[in-house]
Amino acid sequence: MIEENSASVVYNDLVMEKVKKTKLNVVEAAAKINSSELVAFLLDITERYDTKQEIQLMRLADYFGAAFSKVSTSKFPWIKILKASSVAKMADVPLSNLPEDVYKVSVDWLNHLSSEALGSFILWSLDNLIDDLFLHQGATKRSNKVVQQATSRSQVAIFMVLAMILRCQPDVLISLLPILKENPKYEGEDKLPVLVWLIIQVCQSDLVDGMFMWAHFLFPKLKSNFISDSSTDLILQVVEWIISFPRARAILVNGSVRKGERLVPVSVLELLIRVAFPDLSARSKATERFQAVYPTLKEVAIAVTPGSEEVKHITQKIMMFTIKAAGEGIPDLSQEASDLFVWCLTQNPACCQQLDNIYLEHLEGSVILKKLSDEWKTISYEHPTLDTLKESLRNFPVKNEKVLLSSGVNAADQESLKDAEKHCKMLLRRVSDGPSPRCIKSFLLVTIAVAVVAALLLY
Numbered sequence: 001m002i003e004e005n006s007a008s009v010v011y012n013d014l015v016m017e018k019v020k021k022t023k024l025n026v027v028e029a030a031a032k033i034n035s036s037e038l039v040a041f042l043l044d045i046t047e048r049y050d051t052k053q054e055i056q057l058m059r060l061a062d063y064f065g066a067a068f069s070k071v072s073t074s075k076f077p078w079i080k081i082l083k084a085s086s087v088a089k090m091a092d093v094p095l096s097n098l099p100e101d102v103y104k105v106s107v108d109w110l111n112h113l114s115s116e117a118l119g120s121f122i123l124w125s126l127d128n129l130i131d132d133l134f135l136h137q138g139a140t141k142r143s144n145k146v147v148q149q150a151t152s153r154s155q156v157a158i159f160m161v162l163a164m165i166l167r168c169q170p171d172v173l174i175s176l177l178p179i180l181k182e183n184p185k186y187e188g189e190d191k192l193p194v195l196v197w198l199i200i201q202v203c204q205s206d207l208v209d210g211m212f213m214w215a216h217f218l219f220p221k222l223k224s225n226f227i228s229d230s231s232t233d234l235i236l237q238v239v240e241w242i243i244s245f246p247r248a249r250a251i252l253v254n255g256s257v258r259k260g261e262r263l264v265p266v267s268v269l270e271l272l273i274r275v276a277f278p279d280l281s282a283r284s285k286a287t288e289r290f291q292a293v294y295p296t297l298k299e300v301a302i303a304v305t306p307g308s309e310e311v312k313h314i315t316q317k318i319m320m321f322t323i324k325a326a327g328e329g330i331p332d333l334s335q336e337a338s339d340l341f342v343w344c345l346t347q348n349p350a351c352c353q354q355l356d357n358i359y360l361e362h363l364e365g366s367v368i369l370k371k372l373s374d375e376w377k378t379i380s381y382e383h384p385t386l387d388t389l390k391e392s393l394r395n396f397p398v399k400n401e402k403v404l405l406s407s408g409v410n411a412a413d414q415e416s417l418k419d420a421e422k423h424c425k426m427l428l429r430r431v432s433d434g435p436s437p438r439c440i441k442s443f444l445l446v447t448i449a450v451a452v453v454a455a456l457l458l459y
Contacts, residue, residue, distance in 0.1 A: 024070040026156060027097045033067050035101040042109045053117035057161070060106070061121075064157035076156050078129075079136055082193035087237040090193075091200045094156060095163040106161075107168040118165050118172045122198075123179065125158045129194055130185065137190065166201035170209040173202050177217060189231045192221075196234055203242055208255035208263060211300070214238050215268045222275060229284070236289050243296050252296070256303035257310075264301040266317040272297055273325065273340075277333040302340075306347065315344040315351050320358070327364025338371040342379060345389065356392040359420075360399055363413065366420035373427040380431075389431060396424040 024032075041063055049055045068076075081093055095103070110118070132155060166173060180186050186195065199218065203210030218235050221227060242248060256263050264272075276290040302318075304311045318340055325337035344351045372379065372389075400421045404414065 022070055023072050023075070025075045026068065026071055026094050029068045029071050029156075030097045030099060030102070033064075033099065033102050035099070035105050038063070038102060038105050042105070046109075053113050054120050057113070057117060057121040060109075061125075061154075061157050061161050064160050065154050068156040068160075071156050078155055078159065079133060079193075082197055087196065087200055087234070087241045090197055091204060091241075093197070094159050095167075095201075098160060103164065106164050110165055110168050115169065115172050115175060118169055119176055122162065122165060122172060122176060125162050126194070126198070127185070128158055129155070130191060133190065133194070162198070163201050166198060167205045170202040170206040173198060174209055174212055177213070180217060189228060192231050192234060196238055199238060200241070203238075203245075207242060207245055207248055207251050208258055211239075211242055211252055211255075212258055212261075212263055214242065215264045215297075219268060219271065222271065229286070232286050236286060236293075239293050239297070240289065243293060249296055249299070252300045253303045256300050262301070262314075264297055266301070266314060266321075269298065269301040269318070270321045270325075272301075273333065273336055277330065277336050279330050279333075298340075302343065304347070311347050312350060315348040316354060319344045319351055319354055323355075323358065323362045323365035323368065326368050327362060327366070334367055338368045341365075341368050342372065346379075352389050352392045356395055359392075359396060360403060363416035363420055366416060366423055369420060369423035369427055373423050373430060376427065376430040389427075393424055393428045393431060397421055397428075400424070 042060070045056050045059045049059070076094065078093075082090060085093065180195070196218070199210055199213045202213060214235075218238060222232065222235065243252070245251075252263065272290070272294060276287070276294040278287060302314065304314060322337040322341040322344070326334045326341060328334065345355070400417050404417055
């Protein structure tokens with residue numbers, strides 16, 4: 001419990017003099033924190049509240065609150081700072097002002113606390129910031145409840161402690177993901193700068209965890225029809241910032257699966273391909289930026305071990321959305337969807353059977369057959385396993401004929417069937433022409449090797 005009077009600020013565990021006339025900025029207040037005194041304070045509260053880690057965390061917030069009690073609202077207008085700052089600048093607010101020795105003492109102590117206690121403190125802090133946000137917005141629209149104004153010193157302290165927790169234990173925020181997704185309190189574009197700030201603190205120590213939060217929490221917000229350009233820009237800034245880190249691509253690809261979950265799941269890849277390759281009329285300033293990050297995110301999304309069960313699971317899901325996207329008549333989208341579809345066929349031979357099963361339901365996706373036909377020499381050289389397509393291709397003309405002979409086929413479907421049949425026959429001829437160049441090359445290499453070995457033995 002915190003008590004105040006005109007002479008001093010009194011906490012359960014410390015007393016710090018309150019000087020009304022002297023006002024400091026964050027840098028000046030941070031410089032006055034003594035790391036030795038902080039060590040003694042932490043030892044005291046650890047012993048005093050041995051089994052009550054939530055209380056220990058609140059006392060740490062009180063300590064920093066007292067340290068920053070002379071920082072006025074005008075010296076730390078956090079809402080304005082977050083709204084006006086780029087993601088890169090936002091990352092160091094306000095932690096860059098804290099002395100290194102104070103930071104080290106704090107995080108060493110925080111690392112010994114449980115994930116549950118840290119998670120509770122994160123939610124409490126976030127709620128406090130949202131209440132303060134409502135207050136500044138005059139936001140009594142959502143609730144008749146009077147919001148008590150939090151002091152500026154408590155906001156500086158909350159940001160400081162939150163940043164340290166998120167940097168030393170980044171996975172705690174991921175454990176709160178279900179709550180952040182389901183609780184309407186955390187919805188709305190007005191909360192986005194605060195949520196982005198949380199995520200970029202995580203990125204400072206773990207890019208994989210940061211990307212997980214972006215892909216599973218931030219990016220799906222673009223599904224909303226009412227999201228503003230400024231919010232889209234902020235979401236884009238986060239992923240652009242993440243992949244700009246040194247070795248980011250290698251780190252993210254190597255961490256493409258996090259504790260059994262895909263870092264960039266198929267659902268995110270589907271949304272990503274649509275925002276990166278939209279119809280001409282839907283293009284915006286953000287389109288080129290999405291196209292720029294798309295290759296890296298796609299690589300992370302399809303990073304799998306060949307022949308694994310995971311490959312089967314992912315390829316079957318990707319096939320279903322790419323065959324639809326390929327037939328939507330948007331050239332760039334069709335090209336990229338076709339490329340992904342072919343990748344599925346090359347990674348998982350069972351996808352050929354799946355194509356056989358869904359073929360008639362997605363005739364508009366016959367452009368994929370055209371791509372296979374047009375680029376067969378290159379594709380078969382790079383992916384000789386595509387020879388397994390032959391059996392499925394033999395079935396397609398039979399299916400086409402049955403449908404064409406049946407009643408109730410409209411003109412559009414008839415045209416699609418005829419196009420599909422044309423591509424099928426052409427592709428089947430190319431598949432049946434004989435071994436691919438890669439097979440011939442392999443055969444020649446083996447023949448030469450055998451001849452060399454035989455010559456050596458004779459010699």
